[in-house]
Amino acid sequence: MDRDVLLRHLEEAERHVALGKRHIADQEQLVADLARSGHDTTEARKLLDNFYATQVQHIQHRDRILRELEQ
Numbered sequence: 223m224d225r226d227v228l229l230r231h232l233e234e235a236e237r238h239v240a241l242g243k244r245h246i247a248d249q250e251q252l253v254a255d256l257a258r259s260g261h262d263t264t265e266a267r268k269l270l271d272n273f274y275a276t277q278v279q280h281i282q283h284r285d286r287i288l289r290e291l292e293q
Contacts, residue, residue, distance in 0.1 A: 228291050239280045242276060
C-alpha cells in the first residue's frame with residue numbers, strides 16, 4: 223500500500239484510539255456514579271466491556287499499520 227495512504231490510515235486509527243480512550247473514561251465514570259448512587263450497573267458495565275474490546279481492536283489495527291510503515 224502507498225505510504226501516503228498508510229499515513230492517512232494511521233491518522234484515522236490514532237483518532238479512533240483517542241476517542242476510545244475518552245469513551246472508556248466516560249463510561250468508567252458513569253459506572254462509578256451509578257454504583258455510588260446505588261443503581262444497577264449491569265448494562266453500563268456491559269457497554270464498558272464492549273468499549274474495552276473495541277479499544278483492543280483499534281490498538282491492534284493501529285499497530286498493524288505501524289508495522290506496515292516500518293517495512
